[in-house]
Amino acid sequence: MSGSAERVGVVLPAGGSGSRMATAEAPAKQFRLLGDAPVLVQTLRAFLRHPDVGPAVVVVRAGEEGATRDLLADHGAEADVVTGGPTRQASVHCGVRALPAPVEAVLVHDAVRPFVTRSVIAHVVKAVRAHGAAAAAVRVADTLRAGGDGPLFGATVPRDGLWAMQTPQGARRDWLLRAAANAAGHVATDEVGLLQHAGHPVWIVEGDARNVKxxxxxxxPLAEALWTTWERDDVGQGDGDSAV
Structure with a gap:
């Protein structure tokens, strides 16, 4: 794959209803104001200003296309807006298909993860170019314990070798397209699961604890507190090798 930005695209699935946060007085989480712009715009900006990434596609629910285009235009955020499908997997597939023809590698990133660093993006791109597929994740640090009967704890789950998944998750475009087309009813919760189902190995890239969803x-309130220092500190400039 070429190293040019035009050949690395990004898809932001933004079709979630936000039912756990949306109220009659507040919009879905991806459209709530964080700093000077909605969460979706802040997340998109992280990729639009990144030298390794080119075209962007935002995937939304049917009926939200016009309002989303207007919102992005109001904030000077350039991206195509397309209609998603009934599942996240189907929506991502719509987004990958909508990217322009020169794109050979695709990053998929949750629209409600605005705290992604430039470093994490760069490392995932580097690993995708080298290995074909990669995803950001952080090592599990907390003790994990299964639930038992009723309100009782069950067995402790060994955390050695366990990773908590983040985004971006990326791969060769042709891998993602074929994996989705040949899923045969398999529904994965993320791109790693879809790629693994298709037989593709996925490289681990060390993520960042601040890259929260x-x-x-x-x-x-935690996101608002973090945002007060996020842009000021200009985080994520490191470009050391964080692939595992």
């Missing part, structure tokens, strides 16, 4: 109401 805004999901629950309790995540929002």
């Amino acid at each position: 805004i999901t629950r109401p309790s995540d929002w």
